[in-house]
Amino acid sequence: MFIVGFLARRLAQGAVIVFLVSFLIFTLLRVIPGDPVRLMAGGMAPDELIEQIAADMGLRDPIPVQFARYMGGVMRGDLGQSFVRPASGAAVGGAQFDDATRAERARVLSLIAETAPMTVQLALLSMVFALLIATPIGVAGGLYPGRWPDKLALYLGSLFVSLPNFWLGIVLVLLLSVNLRLLPAIGYQGFAWTILPAIVLAIEIAPFLIRTLTVSVAQIMRENFIAAATVRGLGRGRIVVAHALKNAAVPLLNLLGVQFSMLLGGVLVIEFIFDYPGLGLLTINAVLQRDFPLIQGIAIVTSAAFVLINIAVDLAATAIDPRLDY
């Protein structure tokens, strides 16, 4: 019963959030300088034609009218069509003027559906790597505060957090794929192409996980019930694994939710460096080409993903610690 009420409330809140995000993005896109029709039709197209295309596309209507029309489509599951990308693939626009092919332009939803799984795969793999790096270091640091594992956790965290990701990406490409030929780097032809960018992202996230784990494990280990567990006759291993780590998992889980959302929303630099065909790369190109429908679509999908991830995290946290009351 609790779960039904919880989901109903949180999904309703989430819908409001997604709506507000859409409105904000929609309005800002139309307020900032840069005319998408000029980019679509090409620099050489006559002004009257530009105005005509713009009017045909409804781009000269008042913003609320445009927004209402757009949201009407979104409600029916139609995120619109890209301004510039044809369904066939290659980007168009620039000086080329091919208004006749408008019908064949790619649907935003299918563009996102093609790229989103790539980003999800990259995000998940980086989380796995990050956890593999952070868990042993962070837990050990928390179990021995002030001793060498704690210091190791601190120094490694500081080191990782100060490595710029674009630099690390390039260095790893040079080292692992160019020199050692262990891993492929640029583009995407299979799962192996995900590994290198995931490592770079994992090293970027790991310091936060290490810090959170160290602090929360150390804090839990000072709790009364941990001390009491010893005198109740529980062994050290059981105390650490079943009680300390379980309790320390809640703050970690919250952090993982935030990090995962961020990975989904914008691994722009890394996807760009590795030419990885995910949402980040799609976003960069959409912004450069003033592809309004695509930018809006990405914004809506990622904000919806944020909302869902947060709900999942809160549910999981309540499952671990029933005192939490969301």
Add this chain to the structure above:
Amino acid sequence: MTETLLDVRGLSVAARTAEGLRPILTDVSLDLAPRRILGVIGGGGSGKTTLARALVNWLPPALKPTAGEILYRGRDVLKMRPAEARRLRGREIAYVGGDPAGAMDPTMTVGAQLVEKLRAVEPGVSRAEARARAIALLGAVRIPAPELRFHEYPFQYSGGMMQRAMIVDALISNPAFLVADNITQPLDVTVGAQILKLMREVTERFDTAILFVSSSLPTVADVADEVVVLDKGAIVERQPPAALVAAPRHAYTRRLIEELPTLWTPGGGRAAKLHAPGVAPILSVRDVSKTYVAGARSGLGPKRLVQAVRNADFDVYEGENFGVVGESGCGKSSLMRLLTALERPDKGSILFEGKNVFSGKTGDLRALRRRMQLVLQDPYSSLPPQTSIGDIIAEPLVIHGLGNRAQRRVRALEMMGEVGLPKSLYDDLPNGLSAGQRQRVNVARAMILEPRLLLMDETLSALDQTEQSKLLDLFERLQAQHNFTYLFISHDIAMVRRVCARVAVMYLGEVVELANNDRLFFDPGHPYSRALLSAAPTLEERRYRSEDCLLEGEPPSPIDLPPGCAFATRCPSAHDRCRAENPRAYARGHGDRAACFLLEATAASTPARETHDA
């Protein structure tokens, strides 16, 4: 000679400090036979918790045993290898501490943790068997509906219930020896009394010997077969409780006994002067109620209402000490928030010196606060740590814009003199002060505005007996000088007996009885007052036995109050009507009244509020 389970010989424990080893326990020797309860009594810093922890080989890293041995069935606990010690600890030697609230993992059900513990110390036990044993024991310590409670989390247990669960946790492996370290200290007296009763049963039913450590002599005397007195880390005497109380041999024991407040000595309420007849009340509380909304779990379900204060109605007269007593959750503190106008009541009115506290503007409220001041419970968090003592005391003058800097200094120094603080402390920070000195700062800060009414919210509960006594003397002297009126809010019925002329007894938000001091202690009108008296820690011969006055069980939650009388669930005299209808207050003469149907026959004709309705 009888068999000996535990034999401690010449045990000394010291703390590692920068200056070397500082002794905590010196040459402690004691022995314990199976199925006996040995009480250990001592004040703060006497080393009793260190002793308790040494016996289960669970000393904190900063402490180390320097001499002696602890023989459990002939084996030295201190010399065991860690693995061996762990096998003994939790299985044959169990420990229950004084903080039940934090003793279990909050993220696992109580039942799962009981099973986990049993299987950790006795690996052969199957899950189903462990579960059956846990449920049986939860029932044995009188946790209601043990099958359901088994699946609940620690935060769903009340303090008393959690302490019972911890006792189950200790007993589940059938230990031969149980260390009970201050286990009743955090509990309400009526709940603590039930835990004591349980301790006595445990020795018989489970063949367990108990070392019962406590700072309350009446508690130890109640439960133990023999008592050892610990003073400054050494045992100063050992006697059966009756002999100890009748003929204490050591000066420290004599002092402990002398300091104990008495409830039923005639004239024991020596400071309890009643107001002169015909005086107008300084504070009138008229039918005041306050309900808080607790967050509903999903936001969609029904709102949960906590009825913190229900129809409180009483008068406090000028120059009189008024007491509000009750156990945790009874609404004392909510009432205090209403009286100090920190919150508005939902219903009813509060009149101070004849004026409605909530009718006026903000300025009026400020003027009112000059004449009504509050002294809080916690001596530590109630003083700003970075402000000098003089500035803390003078601050109310600054707030109310009284005097210039030099005048304020003179007034603050005067106040420090009055409350017995050395004037040299004026520029010091409060961090070096003892708890008693801190409360003196609090009193001085409240007094500097020359208020008429001082609200004392558990002001003395954090202090030890000696310090309490001194402050009560100070309050008396100040009252004689300035004609203050005191309103004491407290759970300590012995303190109330000593200082309050009239007493309101609260239970679950209601004033169930209002009585003059002597009447309340010698002829209580409400069964709950009787239960409270029966559970009070005292060495005197009890006028009321807790077996007759209190049923097993805990107060119901203030969120789902049962219909009818709130005390009906624990009242031995409850009948069907009590469970359906809430009794009104029946007058008992001299302004006394109590809300119980048993009084209906004798009081049917007199109106309840004769004092102010007349």
